[in-house]
Amino acid sequence: MKIAIILGTRPEIIKMAPVIDEIRKRGMEFSLIHTGQHYDHEMSDQFFIDLELPAPHHNIGVGSGSHGAMTAEMLRGLEEVLLREEPDIVMVQGDTNAVLAGALAAVKLHIPVGHVEAGLRSFDRTMPEEINRMVADVCSKLYYVPTEESAINLLMEGVDPEMILVTGNTVVDACLRNIEIASRKSDILSEFSEDDRIVALTLHRAENVDNPERLGSIIDAILELEEFRIVFPVHPRTRKNLERFGLYRMLQDAAHVTLMKPMGYLDFLLLLSNSFIVLTDSGGLQEEAITFNVPCLTLRYNTERPETVEAGGNILVGADREMITGTARRLLEDPDFRRRMMEAENPYGDGHASERIIEETLRLHREGKLAMEA
Ligand code: UD1
Ligand code: UDP
Known part of the structure; x- marks a missing residue:
């Protein structure tokens, strides 16, 4: 099974790092795709060093711009890379423009999308992040949700319960x-x-x-x-x-x-x-x-x-x-x-979210449940 991971900003690098570690530990095939939204050394490369991550296989190099321009550049670049890489699943994380573009590019190519940190809602549509996470969730096949509360948000939106996996948040792993x-x-x-x-x-x-x-x-x-x-x-x-x-x-x-x-x-x-x-x-x-x-x-x-x-x-x-x-x-x-x-109890899990994410993905792949239906 080949996994393509799309990321573009500081928090995505940090929160996907444990997932990338897990993929590497299992010797699985993967492709790491950076959109280039964050590009300053201290907003991007520094985290690859600190977290001992491999260099991305691709960098779309979108840089800064308006939301429309950035998203359009990302869509164009990601589509091209995904066509070449032919992954079995694309994983995106969180709520940035990379999540919107990555999920949209993949689903239109009929590649299943796994959304890490799915189901979060601020219910404030003036936030660009709210739109990004909602669109990504519409495009997704697999939902790795950090808590029961985010699972409920998705159930209320009619998502298939079998595809909602309560994993905890990979931030705790990190x-x-x-x-x-x-x-x-x-x-x-x-x-x-x-x-x-x-x-x-x-x-x-x-x-x-x-x-x-x-x-x-x-x-x-x-x-x-x-x-x-x-x-x-x-x-x-x-x-x-x-x-x-x-x-x-x-x-x-x-x-x-x-x-x-x-x-x-x-x-x-x-x-x-x-x-x-x-x-x-x-x-x-x-x-x-x-x-x-x-x-x-x-x-x-x-x-x-x-x-x-x-x-x-x-x-x-x-x-x-x-x-x-x-x-x-x-x-x-x-x-x-x-x-x-x-003394507040941490609701985000036990630090093993990334293991669950990969294990459950492999299981659903084996059971043939990742295929796109007509
Ligand atoms: C983005 C995400 C936000 C996330 C944040 C993490 C979207 C819509 N926003 O916001 O959800 O919480 O990243 O930090 O995806 N800039 C630089 N160097 C860089 C990157 C940015 O100078 O390496 C400057 C540019 O002037 C740019 C501005 O910061 O226009 C904003 O960057 P942008 O990537 O558009 O959004 P963030 O505020 O970083
Ligand atoms: N962070 C960091 N250096 C900083 C500020 C934040 O490493 O100077 C880390 C922080 O530990 C957290 C992540 O960056 O893991 C949060 O990123 P940010 O606040 O940019 O994005 P958000 O989480 O709001 O999307």
């Missing part, structure tokens, strides 16, 4: 496999003192960073939280907008804020697991925070990861200055509140 390696290899913590209450901050969601009012309000909160040591590896999209809106300088001048380039995975994992709070609009970070028992404040008004909120490990603070500062300070002043957040 965290558990790499944290020990990170503590051996990374010296990121040497930059901080024992007394630093580290806040790991990441920000890149279009609805936050493309909007000067929302971004300004979040930055006001960051500037106010002087009792914390705020570590902010800045996503390229965010850096451009902070500069454009005249906010970058203010952060540079704040003694309690450390601005950094996007960090490698091992450094970031160690920083995150030693943080007092995670402050983020990232999807993956909401999952990683609960995996490491770090309270997460999510800079959004909704989430496609409601399990983290229901478990008590994540609070949606939006882009509201007072909500952000008030909740962060409560974590400092109220140990019981903090303890309850830290």
